[in-house]
Amino acid sequence: MIDTDNWDWEPGRKTVADLSLWQESYSYTEEFFASPDGETVAAIVRNEDEEFTVATQAPGKEIQPWENAYEKVWNLKYGPEGRLSALISDMAEWTVSTDDVPWENTFDFVWNMALTPAGDHIAVSAQKELQYSAVIDDRPWETQFSRLTGMALSQDGKHTAAVVETVQVLEAEIFKFRKGCYSVAIDGTPWKQTFMNVWEPCFSKDASHVAASVRTNYQDYTIAVDGKAWDRNYSSVWAPLFSPTDDTLIAPVKENGRWFLATDGGKVWDASFCQLWHPAYSQDGNRIAAIVAPDFGLWTVAVDGIAWEATFNEFLTDLVLSPDGQRAGCVFKHDGMWGVAVDGKPWQGRFDMAWKPVFSRDGNHVAAKVETNGSYTVVVDGIPLDRSFSRLEAPIFSPDGSRLLLRGVEKDVFYREIVDLG
Amino acid sequence: MTDSTAVPDKGTDDQGILTGVEQLSPEKIERIINEVLSSETGAKLKVYVDTCVSCGLCSEGCHFYLSRDKDPKFSPAAKVKQTMWEIMRKKGKVSPEFIKKAAVVAYTQCNLCKRCAMYCPFGLDIAYVLSVMRRICHRLGVVPLYIQDTAHSHSVTGNQMWVKDDEWVDTLMWQEEEARDEVPNLRIPLDVEGADTFYSVIGPEPKFRAQLIYQAAMIMTAAGEDWTMPSTPGWDNSDMCMFTGDYEMMERLKKMHFEAATRLKAKRIVMGECGHAFRSVYDMGNRALGWKMPPIPIVHAIEYYHELFSQDKIKIKKKFDRPVTLHDPCNIVRGRGLHEMARSVVNSTCKTFIEMTPNREHNYCCGAGGGVINCGPPFKNARVESTKIKAEQLFAAKAKGAEVVIAPCHNCHGGLEDVIHHYGVDMELKFLGDIIYEIMEIPE
């Protein structure tokens, strides 16, 4: 949900930072990240006092380190609106800092930093005195748990959910474990129900429901919504997914050795597969695609239950639907090389690596970052651009799809470039 | 096969097995067995069991049999007779007491090392048959306590040792900090998207052997590797669920591991010195998920070290000068044929190399494999008694002058430590990584 309308879409190349100056200024620099609009770069650096901090640079400006420096900094991330956050630590106390403003609460450790699609809320998982909770915008849960994992942040940024241990299991307590000691806590309050295992909690669009995959005993897997398990059990399940428009919930389930796409009470598609995972909805909720293996060792994409004819023999990942849901793209690996396929057709080029395809807003164009012999370029609608970079971020289309923003490094200079696709 | 003679039973005190058996009824046993036989094994198992002509040639292949003064009950064929053969003959109508004994045989009297298969004229894979027995026991809830607990840890944390998400990252940061005393700009790069190499380890490394992560970081840095490790679950490549028979959980674990690497866009996974984890990511787990081969290449530490020396990626100060011998881990030698590469690395790093006999694909298992060591204290004595032949093999290498045993597998380390200690072999154990770290030129 990046608002790209007000960005500078004038074709041309702009120098954002001369990275050789950074090497001169700092004895230690980690990898560079570009802000979404490409107008700044940032990296974790070590300063003259042997402390770690974050430095940024914008075109024509000096390198600007944060005023605060720390014993440790990690997980540096630009939010979609361009704010820069990292996890920081001094004297073994950890917290979050956004644009050099640290939270007031500190913890013994923080990790799993999550941002909302709008970038206006930040959550982390936190540990203090061996008690675990989640924190949104510097506000920790009031309840703590002996174990917490798999934290999810709702889209509106107001709620967190995570898998928690509600009955503490010590090592070797296998019979206690079998009775069910895990649940999902939402904003610190766990479901009343516990399960043998719980994984991958997720929020519905309006955050009124939380679903997760569960195992109730060694043979029975299912999906639980707000603590209540689906009526049917399966021999295995993968992570559930809510529709982006209503409370419909789907999940891949396994029965008699085959995988299906199911909802509570039935199958979504008639077809079954040797494998089915990572379902994805179109924005209007009308279409569903998923990564499937129609036969052992052969991978493709199924849209509304119908698999593409083309199959790939090693791997398929990064499935994405265009905003209008009419088109689907993915990254595949076939005979040892990586490629991009759109609407069932593999693009011609083969690469050492390919990244998730990006659709223009109207769905008419697709671009993907690719790598060959350590240098990167972007392929647009199957045709590679005639430039290459030693480091490159994901391309972004202009609102009308006619131009492309590239953010990358060439010969030690970080550029922001607008390419006219016309 | 003909009827087996009754086997004297000393009984087990393992609470996982005993309590599990208390909760069984003959009906449940029959139902689960027939479910497994009809939907999971197909004709393969029947052919295996029917083809055996009880010739006994496989016996000489098994270190249990050899270590136990050729006690016929420990021959591979007898282990099948005490388990799946009887189950198939009776079509699943066996008693809880039978399941109790079968669980002890399947989980603790076979390392799934596949040595015996080389001695059988029909190439029968006893390890596979006993894996089916384990699968049945898992579904019945009759699993030795310690390995069951490990499988539970896998299911909750994604790793073998109940390591929490924060403890993992904290350990990596701690190792990085220590290593920076030696190399100021060293980094254990967390979640670096687009790095070529994803490095994965097994649960016990952060828990008990963090120095191995330190050493790996030093080696990767010296080699100029573009590498990363994940801050998320999926970092542990090990898999005790594969050995308890919890295949659904094995699938979940392998999915987590491969997706941790592919999410970071790594081109390959380099893994530490572990044998069973290799079997899980290179054979069992990937295939169970529908991948013929791992979705991105898996490079075992031995292959990685071989790459370092054959491509001159690191320099050594001088060769390791104490005489060494090499233990070939079953899972990467019989399972993948890495024995010559291992020898090449040993020769590149050590001055004097003394072979133990037998060696390469004929090497004896350390007795720990197949999850046997993970069944814990209740079975430790029995396990160590079953490695007498291994001790003799080590003594012979020692008599030829070997002082150090290199074992490029975590489990083998555990097993060999017990062998060395129990039989008073008095040899030092090392990983290849220990030796490389000791002799390499430390980067600036």
Ligand code: SF4
């Ligand atoms: S697989 Fe190994 S331990 Fe098992 S019976 Fe065969 S030789 Fe013995």
Ligand code: SF4
């Ligand atoms: S060698 Fe083969 S045929 Fe002979 S007893 Fe062993 S498993 Fe059976």
Ligand code: SF4
């Ligand atoms: S522990 Fe080592 S020797 Fe034993 S089975 Fe595993 S790989 Fe083989």
